[in-house]
Every structure is written in structure tokens, then in C-alpha cells.
Amino acid sequence: MMTALLLFWPALAALLVLLVQGQGAKRVAFIAALVEFAIALFAAATFTIAKTDPQFELSVPWIARAGISFSIGMDGISLLLVLLTTFLVPLIILSSFKHDYKKPNAFYALILFMQTGLIGVFVAQDAFLFYFFWEVALIPVYFIAAIWGGARRVAVTFKFFVYTIFGSFFMLAAFIYLYFQTAGTGIAAHSSDINAFYQLALDSSTQSWIFWFLFLAFAIKMPVFPLHTWQPDTYTEAPTQATMLLSGIMLKMGIYGVLRWLLPVVPNGASQWLDVVLVLSIIGIIYASIIAIRQHDLKRLIAYSSIAHVGLISAGIFSLTEQGLQGGVIQMLSHGINVVGLFFIIDIIFSRTKTREIMSLGGITQTTPALSICFMILLLGSIALPLTNGFIGEFLLLSGVFQYSYSFGAIAGVTIILGSVYMLRMFQGVMFGTRSPETEAFADLTFNEKAVLFPLVVMVFWIGLFPGTFLDISEPAVFNLLNIIQRR
């Protein structure tokens, strides 16, 4: 029941928000999102860490005759991602308080509606339900980006939309194929339950093509090189809230899909292509980092840094080691927190100076101690300095890649150096140096902005100093996944 509540509350709240006229919608949406976070915290408090099976399960027949059920539940990995989602959405809504978007009720209703889709993806225990929520999460963010975005929004978001749907149709085809290989129970001849998928015994050539069908969908979402071309433009053109949703939460859908629906379902197919995926991921890391160094636009810079980070997560996960998987999970949380914080800071800078060009900024530190400190902490988290959240994730991921292959590990490790180059170069250009006309009267953080950034900063340290809190939650689930992968 807990999961169902988590799933349906945002959708219900979205309908409520639609009825609110004027700018009051943002407050209603914020309160609804806080309630959702409270429910998630309560779920976390009553969660039994030692159990590997999904908890708070609910399963009702959906298309009974076909063996498709509306079945949801959470294991450790799901719980962490649900916590991440419910933690970030209220902050994302709060971060928009200074903007007066036109038609605010539709804007905030779409955000909440998207939350239902995101949570659905993380808790679905049925392949078709997973696919269903996968698309449900996409539609609202498309409209948010395409209606409230920047000048080139229409073409750019359209590319993003068609690109991702294109990938997910392949996932659907693969799911239907897998579904016919399963054995059902009762009146249904087949079943799309996740456990039925986990028990499939397919020959290796079938697994090989199924792998690519599924990987295409997930890789476009993450995105993995060379399927990343939609991402920088979409992040740049979308309104900041949509960018946060996309980078903070939505790209985790792709990684989660790999963990839950790719590796355990076609482990043999995955092992045939590990080298290829790792090489692609590592190319992505280096390529995106180098491009990030050359960027002048802050939003584009962070967008490319995001591709680099995701490349490392994907490399770590595909090392198929415990450290790699655990690192992937913890880095999903860290990346979500850091990237949302950084995009928010860029939004703050943009709203005061009307520019995102590094060249025309500078000297902001002189008047803004609070902003500078928050920015620095999030940035250090992003470049994986010890004691911050990024360090834990990247360390585990790299140790996973090293176990797979020393040479791959060594090349992937360059990410830390390149990451500090582009991040510190950005910080230097924006915050230090002499003031420009644009940054002449730069005000420090307002109360609302602090309310967004402080929780994020706290989380940077919490994960950095006490990663055990989170690693312990995901550990049984990760072990369980590894068992399934190795057993078959």
C-alpha cells in the first residue's frame, strides 16, 4: 500500500494543482511534494534492510488473461531512487519560486505528474508496467521543456522526444519477445512479472540481440556516447526545472533500467558485449570532458559534464562487480544531488546577470559568501574530492572498472583530472577575477535559494562522510542482482 500511495499521490496532487488559479499553484505543488517526501521517509523508516525481496508489495491483475499485472514493490535500490526523487522534486519546485511562469497550474501539475511516472519506473515489478511508466515520465517533461523553454525549444525538444521514444519502442519489442518465452500461471500462458523474466533461459545469440534492443533504450536515456546528441541542446533549451528533472532524476531511469531489466534478464548477452559497452562509456567520459573544457555556456558545460559522469557510472556497472554496482547506485544519488545544485546555481547567476557566458562573468565571490560556499561544495562533490559524495561513488566505480581491466580503469580514471580541469576553470571564470558590468551588483542568496541549496549541501557531506547509511540499504539488493546475474 505504501508504494501505491507514493505512486498515486503526486498524480492526485497534480489534478489538484490544475484547479488552482494563478501563482498560488506553486505553493500547493510544493506542499504536495513535501507530503510525498514525508511518505517516502516513512517508507524508508519502516523498510527492513536485510531483506532482498521487494517490500511494500502490491499486485493486482491488470490484463489478467494475458498474465500482465499491476505489480509494484521496492527493494533497496528502488527505495534509494524513490528517496532521491521525492527529495529532489520539492527542491526543484522551490527553486522555481522566483519565476512567474505563465500558466503555473499546468507547469506544476506536469512536474507532479512526471513524479508519478518516475516513481512508477523505480517501483514497477512487471515489464509492461515498467515500460508504461517509462513513457509516462517522458510526456510531461517534453511539454515542460517545449512550452516553457528557450528560443530553440521546439526543434530541440522534439528531437529529444522522438529520439527517446524511438529507443523505447525497441525496448517494448524486446519485452514482448521475452514475454512469449516465459511460462505463466493460472489462465495466462505467459507472464510479464520480473521474476518470470529472471528465470528465462535463452540461448546466447538471442540474448545478444535482446541486449541491444534493451540497451538502445537505456543508453539513449542515460545518454551513452554516441547516443548523447540530444542531451546538451535539450538541457540548454529547457527551463531550469525541466533540466533538473532530466539530469537529476530522469537519466537515472536509464541506469536503473540497466540494473533491473538488462543485466539480470540477459546476463549472457551482456557479457558478450561488455567490452564494447565499456569502450563506448570510456570514450564518452573522455570525449565529453574535453568538450566541457571548451564550453563557454555554463549550462552546456554542466550538460557535458553530466555525460562524462554518466559514462563512468555505466562503465562501473558494466564491470559487473559488487563495487561497480554499489558505486553505480551511490553515484546515481550523488550525481542527482550535485547536478541539480549546479543547475540551480547557474539559474541564480543567469537570473541576476541575464547571461550564462563564462567570459562575461567574474568576481561574484566578492559580494556573495553564501553562494560561493555552496557553489564550491557542490563543485567539489562533482569532481569527487574526498569527504564529498562524489568521491565515494567514483572510487567504487573506478575500483569496479579496475577489477574488470587495468587499462580500462586507468583510462577511465582520467575523468577525475579532466573533471577538475573544467569545473575549476568554470569556477575561476565565473566567481573569481575582476567584476564585469553584468556582475556589478550581484546580490547574495535569498532565503528561498538557501532553502534549496542547504539541503543539497548537507547531502553532499552526508553521503561523503557516512556513505554506509545508503550503501547498507542497497547492498542486499545489489547482492541479489549479482547472484541472479552469475547464476545464469
Place this chain on the structure above:
Amino acid sequence: MISIILLAGFGIINLFTGFLKSNRIMLPLVLFFLAIVFGVNLFSWNDPQSYFNNMMTIDNYAVAFTGIMVLSTLLILPFSQRYVADQDENLAEYYSLLLFALMAGIMMVSFENMIMLFLGIEIMSISMYVLAGSDKKRPRSNEASLKYFLMGSFFTGFLLFGIVLIYGATGSFDITTIAGTAVGADGIDNTMFVAGLLLTIIGISFKISAAPFHFWAPDVYEGTPTLFTAFMSTVVKIAGVAAFYKLLNAGFASSYSTWFPTLIAITVLTLVVGNIGAAVQGNIKRMLAYSSISHAGYLLMSVIAFNERSEQSIFFYSLAYSVATIAAFGILKLVTVQREDESFASFNGLGQTNPLLALVMTVSMCSLAGIPLTAGFFGKFFIFTSVLEDNSLIWLVVVAVLLAAVGIYYYFKVVIAMYMQPTGNYERVRVTSLASFVLIFMTVLTILLGLAPALVSDLI
């Protein structure tokens, strides 16, 4: 059976209401007739009956498709308020022709004899030839009617010739008797049988506008008054596909390997032509015409799959497709009549001037594109499921999936125009309350079926 008699009777009665010259009386009357037929039809559920020495059978298959067709007509007609064509002069005749066409549709889904199939197709086609030209003062409408008539008669010849050849080979019009004979069976003239079968397939392919027999469709759809285009692309098409499946399933199941290569070529070609054709259109009505070709392709996929899931998937897809298409054409009619423009630009800024219309149109476009939360997703889902039951057809699903992505491109061009383009100097589109009600009903139905497809998919 009663529904056929009722429709014929109502069609004749309705002609006399023409003396009243008032749509305010005629429209409610026709809707009332249709509601009766819809209700009466349901009584035959789970009560299969054979009529006229086994010329027709009203079984669950017939009842289900009759239900969709009557419902579609019920949903189309409310958009006839204020303007149909020809300044309402011959309204009674148009309504009667629709009722006759509907009756023919029922014959097409319940036939047991090739003669009945042919009669059904002909009655329907003749009604449509007239309706296509009903906007008498517009040259495009005249052109549509003439084109449809000439091409239609030509392909009717194919169909009739096919039926005759099959009769020559098997000695029977009865599809159960025909089913007893197959290619290579004793006493069968192989060449004659195969030629007859292929000619019949070509004849029906024309009626459902499957490529390469689709060339008439875009021009005819564009020229025909929008209300009747909606009828043409839903009721006519669904009757055709349902008849097609029934014919192959009941009559030619044992000749599967003979018609399969032909039909798969037609299907792939239809998918490609429909989707690529729709993507390059600048006129929304033409885009919808090509999109309806592409949907014929998806429906044919299910016919090709030819297994126990086919009926269910054709049924669900037909319902989802009809509801979304009628909403799209209904809105197109409302918008283009007022804005006098059929290009994508005529929808510019509709999200601001008419939020309701824009929302309904968005849901319909999503449904046609097959995006979850809408009935169209489960339509595609059931189709792909029935095709993938046979592993050898994976490539067909891959082709369909690639083309479905193209579909998203052209359907979302409408959404982009509505929400992301400035309104310009367009004013609010006027919508009658009956039309609004029907539009809301269709949206709710589309979303309901997108959430709980089992409500109807388990019926058949």
C-alpha cells in the same frame, strides 16, 4: 440481424424527415436511431445465429465490430451541427446514406457467403461515392467523388472476378465450403483458385486503402467533406479489415502459405507508404489520410499474424483508432470551417484559444502515435504481441517500430502547432456543447482504455 433490418428501415424513414429541412430535428432523430441499433446489437452477444440459409452469421465477432461501427457513427454525427456540406440542403439523404453504409458494414462483418460480402462492399461503396461528392459546389469534392467512383468500380471488378474464379475452382460461394478445399486438394483447379484468391485480396486491399492500391485515398479524403472523411477512415476501413480477417480466417486458413507472401508485401508497403507519406504532408487532412493508410498497415499486421490473438488485437486497435481518429477529424472540421485553412498553421495557438480542443487533439494524437496512457498504446501493444507470438516475424515488428517513430514526428507536428506557435490573429473556435460533450467523452474513453485495456480486450 435485427440491427440490419432496423438500419435499413430507419434509413428509409429518415429520407422522409428531409421534408422538414431542419437539422435540429433530424440530428437527434438519427442519433436516437443509432442508439437503438447499438442497444439491439448487444442482445446478440453470446447468442450466435445463422440467417438466410447460412448466408450470414451474427456471432460475437460480428456483434463486436458492429458495436464499434455504430459507436463510431454515433460519435461522428454530432459534428454535423451547423455545417455539413452543401448548406444542409440534402441533409436527410446524407444521413440515410450513412445509415445504409453502416448497414452494409454489418453485412461485411457477418457474411458467410461471398455474395453477401460483395453486396456489403458494394452498398457501402456506392453510399460513399455519393457522400464524397456531397459538397456539390466545391470542385475538390466533385473530383474526389469521381476519382473514388472510377477507381472503386475498377477494383470492384477485381473483387468480383476473384469471387467468380474461386467459385469456378471450388463450386461454391459459401466460405465454409471453400475452406474445405485448398491449394493442391483433389479436384481443384490450382491456377484458378490462386488467381481468384489474389484478385479478391487486391479488391479488398483497395477498399481499406492498403498500398499499392492506396493512390485514391489522399485525394479522396482531402476532397470529401470532413465529416464523411471521418466516416470513411473509420467505419469503412474497420468493416474492410474485419471482413478481410473473417474471409481469410473462415475461408482460406488452409491456403495460408499462398496468400501470406502477398499480404506481407502489402502490409510492409502500406506501413512504409502511410508513414513516410504522412511525414511530408503540409495539409493536416492529407496527413490524416496518409496516417489512416498507415493504420491499415498496423491492422494488417494482425491479420498476417493469423493466430488466436488476432481477433482481439484487431478489435481493440479498431476501437482505439476509431475514437482517436474521429476526435481528430471532428476538431479538424471545427477548426478548418472557421479558419478556412487546412494546413498545420491553422492549428497555431489552439492551446491558447481553445484549451479543451487542444487537449482532446493532443490525447488523440498521442493515441494515434501509440504513446502510453492512451488506448492507442495498447492497440499497438496487442498488435505487436500477436505478431511476435511467431518468432519468425520479429523483423516485421522492427520495421513497424521504426515507422511508429516516424509517426510520432508527424502527429506531434500538430501538438507543436497548437502549443508552441503563436496564435496570430486567429480567434477562438466556436464549439457546440454537444460536440464538446462528445469530444470529452472520446478523451475519457481513450485514457480509460489506456489505463484499463482489459475492460474491452477481454470481451472478444
